[in-house]
Amino acid sequence: MNDVLLSAAIMGGLATLFGVILAVAYKFLRVYEDPRLEPLVDMLPGTNCGACGSPGCRAFAESLIGGESAPSGCTVSSPENVDRVAGFLGVEAGARVKIVARLHCAGGRAQAKQIAEYEGFTSCRAAAVVGSGGKGCPWGCLGLADCDVACDFDAIRMNSNGLPVVDPDLCTACGDCVEACPRDIFELVPMTMPLLVQCASPLAGEDATNLCTVACDACGRCAMDADDGLIVMDNNLPVIEYARTDLAAPNATFRCPTGAIQWVPDGQFEGTVEG
Amino acid sequence: MSLTIRSNSFRHGIHPDDHKEQTAELRIERVPFVATYVLPLSQNLGAPSQSIVRKGEAVRRGQKIARPGGYVSTALHSPVTGTVRAIEPRRHPDGRMLESIVIDADPYDPQLLPDQPPIDWESLTIDEFVTHVQEAGLVGMGGAAFPSHVKYKLPDGKKIETLVVNGCECEPFLTADHRLMVEEAARVVRGSEILAAKIGATKTVIGVEKNKPDGVKALQKVIGDRTDIEVAPLRVKYPQGAEKMLIKALFDLEVPSGKLPLDVGVIVNNVATMAAIADYFDHGIPLIERIVTVSGPGTGQPANLLVPIGTPIRALLSHCEAITEHMREVIAGGPMMGLPLMSIDVPVLKGTSGLLVFTKAEQSRLPEFTCVKCSRCLEACPAFLNPSRFGRLAHAERWDEIEEYFVMDCIECGSCTYTCPSNIPIVQLIRVAKSAIRKKNRKK
Numbered sequence: 177m178n179d180v181l182l183s184a185a186i187m188g189g190l191a192t193l194f195g196v197i198l199a200v201a202y203k204f205l206r207v208y209e210d211p212r213l214e215p216l217v218d219m220l221p222g223t224n225c226g227a228c229g230s231p232g233c234r235a236f237a238e239s240l241i242g243g244e245s246a247p248s249g250c251t252v253s254s255p256e257n258v259d260r261v262a263g264f265l266g267v268e269a270g271a272r273v274k275i276v277a278r279l280h281c282a283g284g285r286a287q288a289k290q291i292a293e294y295e296g297f298t299s300c301r302a303a304a305v306v307g308s309g310g311k312g313c314p315w316g317c318l319g320l321a322d323c324d325v326a327c328d329f330d331a332i333r334m335n336s337n338g339l340p341v342v343d344p345d346l347c348t349a350c351g352d353c354v355e356a357c358p359r360d361i362f363e364l365v366p367m368t369m370p371l372l373v374q375c376a377s378p379l380a381g382e383d384a385t386n387l388c389t390v391a392c393d394a395c396g397r398c399a400m401d402a403d404d405g406l407i408v409m410d411n412n413l414p415v416i417e418y419a420r421t422d423l424a425a426p427n428a429t430f431r432c433p434t435g436a437i438q439w440v441p442d443g444q445f446e447g448t449v450e451g
Numbered sequence: 452m453s454l455t456i457r458s459n460s461f462r463h464g465i466h467p468d469d470h471k472e473q474t475a476e477l478r479i480e481r482v483p484f485v486a487t488y489v490l491p492l493s494q495n496l497g498a499p500s501q502s503i504v505r506k507g508e509a510v511r512r513g514q515k516i517a518r519p520g521g522y523v524s525t526a527l528h529s530p531v532t533g534t535v536r537a538i539e540p541r542r543h544p545d546g547r548m549l550e551s552i553v554i555d556a557d558p559y560d561p562q563l564l565p566d567q568p569p570i571d572w573e574s575l576t577i578d579e580f581v582t583h584v585q586e587a588g589l590v591g592m593g594g595a596a597f598p599s600h601v602k603y604k605l606p607d608g609k610k611i612e613t614l615v616v617n618g619c620e621c622e623p624f625l626t627a628d629h630r631l632m633v634e635e636a637a638r639v640v641r642g643s644e645i646l647a648a649k650i651g652a653t654k655t656v657i658g659v660e661k662n663k664p665d666g667v668k669a670l671q672k673v674i675g676d677r678t679d680i681e682v683a684p685l686r687v688k689y690p691q692g693a694e695k696m697l698i699k700a701l702f703d704l705e706v707p708s709g710k711l712p713l714d715v716g717v718i719v720n721n722v723a724t725m726a727a728i729a730d731y732f733d734h735g736i737p738l739i740e741r742i743v744t745v746s747g748p749g750t751g752q753p754a755n756l757l758v759p760i761g762t763p764i765r766a767l768l769s770h771c772e773a774i775t776e777h778m779r780e781v782i783a784g785g786p787m788m789g790l791p792l793m794s795i796d797v798p799v800l801k802g803t804s805g806l807l808v809f810t811k812a813e814q815s816r817l818p819e820f821t822c823v824k825c826s827r828c829l830e831a832c833p834a835f836l837n838p839s840r841f842g843r844l845a846h847a848e849r850w851d852e853i854e855e856y857f858v859m860d861c862i863e864c865g866s867c868t869y870t871c872p873s874n875i876p877i878v879q880l881i882r883v884a885k886s887a888i889r890k891k892n893r894k895k
Contacts, residue, residue, distance in 0.1 A: 292793040295816050297876045305882040307793045308546025358886075379540060379548070 225350035246270025282374035284337030304358035326356035392436035488761035497523030530759030567735025592723035596802030619692035622785025632666035642725030749808035828867035838867035845880035
């Protein structure tokens with residue numbers, strides 16, 4: 177009988193001791209967490225895409241509570257959800273500019289000259305490390321769909337012309353495709369700018385058009401026709417000042433001899449999304 | 452400490468068919484001059500050279516036309532007398548369009564090199580010697596085209612005991628170095644002598660694989676009974692021509708991971724680079740031409756050619772009757788590590804050791820299967836790495852993990868891919884991984 181009591185006393189004593197340690201630890205080592213954090217994390221999309229600049233949704237929620245960023249910084253959330261988050265925190269939603277990934281290349285199979293056959297491992301990065309694939313243009317899209325594979329939101333599809341097409345409704349501007357592309361021809365651009373340059377070749381004149389029928393031949397007409405400050409020619413390519421949406425007008429594209437610069441008013445190329 | 456030669460071989464590695472019979476007995480012949488030469492400014496590893504000529508300028512054969520664009524960079528010289536037609540982007544053998552100097556050869560010029568007095572190399576300090584080598588445009592001519600002078604500039608406190616001259620030529624098909632050793636053994640030995648004297652090496656070892664007995668004999672005849680220089684015949688094995696493998700094969704000495712041969716007191720140089728050193732210091736001729744083996748089943752007239760750098764590959768292939776309807780694939784370099792060309796309208800570079808033409812019959816694009824964990828790649832890997840794991844991690848894009856498995860120690864010799872029964876393109880995956888890791892580390 178004594179044994180039973182003794183063991184019960186030891187166990188009880190230990191339990192009390194650990195209980196006290198835990199109580200003390202709770203008192204002194206406790207980390208304060210804002211009670212709004214948990215519900216806020218639940219409101220965010222939970223994709224941890226990193227488009228907001230924070231390492232994940234939880235880190236973004238913390239920066240929201242700290243007032244370091246605005247709810248509109250989350251590009252994945254729908255406008256309603258952004259408003260809901262703003263209402264929950266009692267802050268302004270912030271200016272929301274829809275950003276999408278755009279490809280600076282329109283040279284699909286039909287346009288860009290194929291000068292060799294690439295028969296290796298099907299991946300743009302793999303082709304880029306062995307002799308640059310088969311397309312004559314060494315700056316253009318390789319067409320082996322690394323961006324399609326990298327996109328977590330299913331916003332990129334390869335069309336029958338061998339080019340990736342970005343669905344602006346699904347694109348969250350997370351930047352995974354920018355990262356995946358070995359040719360570095362994806363760029364995150366604001367949807368408010370309907371002018372788009374679809375070429376990355378620094379060649380000029382026939383040197384450029386010999387490689388691809390829709391190449392920019394650096395004639396500079398778009399820069400001349402557009403209002404001052406919208407387009408400048410740099411390294412034989414037009415560079416658009418994305419912030420100057422007030423100047424954007426389709427007249428910059430009218431005299432383009434190859435169609436390398438495009439006017440895309442409703443955010444989507446006509447008939448380019450398939451399957 | 453002097454290293455003793457064991458003349459055995461390294462562990463692991465493979466034994467591909469060497470296919471050298473097509474060109475091994477053929478004398479080196481000079482190709483006729485062509486109308487236009489294209490010299491990309493990026494000829495060596497490291498920074499591109501910077502052009503010092505202008506469009507329309509007349510240039511002489513052997514004249515310097517570009518200066519080194521940095522420390523890890525070399526000068527470039529005109530291979531012909533003629534006129535600079537343009538300095539513009541032209542296609543490089545790696546597929547990119549890169550700034551190149553285009554020279555039209557003067558059809559009425561005899562293309563003779565002016566007679567230059569020998570350079571008094573014995574009185575040069577090591578720094579002056581290094582600058583001379585850089586100005587001569589010398590690069591490692593085995594294929595990697597690493598600027599040679601960088602190897603000769605030793606960090607403080609390092610001492611070189613042994614100069615290893617690499618005459619292995621372990622890649623199948625290639626016989627350029629082999630023919631050089633047979634026909635120009637004196638130049639190889641002379642270059643080695645100059646270099647050994649300048650870097651303070653007391654011993655020179657020329658490593659040659661046993662499948663080139665005539666090369667060994669020619670070198671031995673030149674050397675005679677000297678003791679400071681020696682020819683070491685090696686068992687035939689791929690990739691014996693890789694620096695670290697060669698050091699292991701000769702001296703049973705391992706160069707640690709992330710270290711260079713000079714950390715164990717050795718410098719390794721290709722035989723063709725040695726001959727180029729002799730040309731420069733004895734005759735003032737910079738690196739303007741090299742020997743290229745044109746071979747492969749698709750070649751009508753295989754040959755070992757002495758080619759001015761910048762010659763269009765199309766001209767060489769038509770000279771060797773390789774441009775036929777059967778031509779399917781052209782590789783610059785050896786079949787194991789060479790570069791598949793996307794276009795034959797690209798020039799021969801300082802590092803182009805061979806051109807191999809293959810036809811439909813040799814092509815086999817077999818379907819890739821899952822790794823069956825047979826471990827053949829592990830047994831083949833001369834760097835004692837785990838290629839099977841690299842393949843799987845690269846497929847999964849787990850770059851951090853793959854770096855922890857020492858992927859950067861891979862010499863990309865291709866032995867793993869050669870042995871893989873599942874046809875996994877391991878080397879290509881490793882290259883993707885390496886470029887991803889470099890990109891990642893640049894960002895940091």
